[in-house]
Amino acid sequence: MASDDVTTASPADRHRLVAGSFEAIAAGADPSGWDAPAPVDGWAARDVVRHLTTWFPGFLAGGSDIVLLAGPSVDDDPVESWRVHAAQVQAVLDDPQTAERMFRNPHTGDLPLAEAIDRFYTADVFMHSWDLAAATGQAPELDEAYAAQLLAGMEPIDEMLRASGQYGARIDVPEDATTEQRLAGFIGRDPFWTAPGGASA
Secondary structure (H helix, E strand, C coil): CCHHHHHCCCHHHHHHHHHHHHHHHHHCCCHHHCCCECCCCCCEHHHHHHHHHHHHHHHHHHHCCCCCCCCCCCCCCHHHHHHHHHHHHHHHHHCHHHHHCEEEECCCEEEEHHHHHHHHHHHHHHHHHHHHHHHCCCCCCCCHHHHHHHHHHHHHHHHHHHHHCCCCCCCCCCCCCCHHHHHHHHCCCCCCCECCCCCEC
16 A cells, blocks of 8 residues: 555545555454454453444434444454444445535534544544554554654644543654654554564564
């Protein structure tokens, strides 16, 4: 995946790329390893999928008239749960009428629906791709340019993000750290976390 594909894509195409990458990581996981620890305290690998498939439907419904249907249980089939969920989000973004819809939320203000999905959800999927890859012993290989774009947008609002409680304490990384490692450290992950019995993240 070329870097500029992600950074310059439309919200619909960026979601297609990011969600597709997440699906590839999920599909590449050892079926017996979904209960292995994840880099987020208290989470197992399947909880990364659970997080994304549970917080976003309520967020979306609360700011629009769109209701996403629940797919298979993450406990039964995390890969298919993700596929069903991601396909519904993609259908919303691919709908020509999405460009005319607004997302209204007292915490975010009014935003075009596609922009809201892109800013709050697709970016979250991208960052949690690191968690899922690390938890399942795979190399995250995040798109460096998009990681840099997100990091540049978040660093100026560091204090606000910490105060929100959505990110852990920032973890310092070496001066020669990659952009992927710097992004992981910024959102409170140890970029050198190692999956038990697996490969280094």
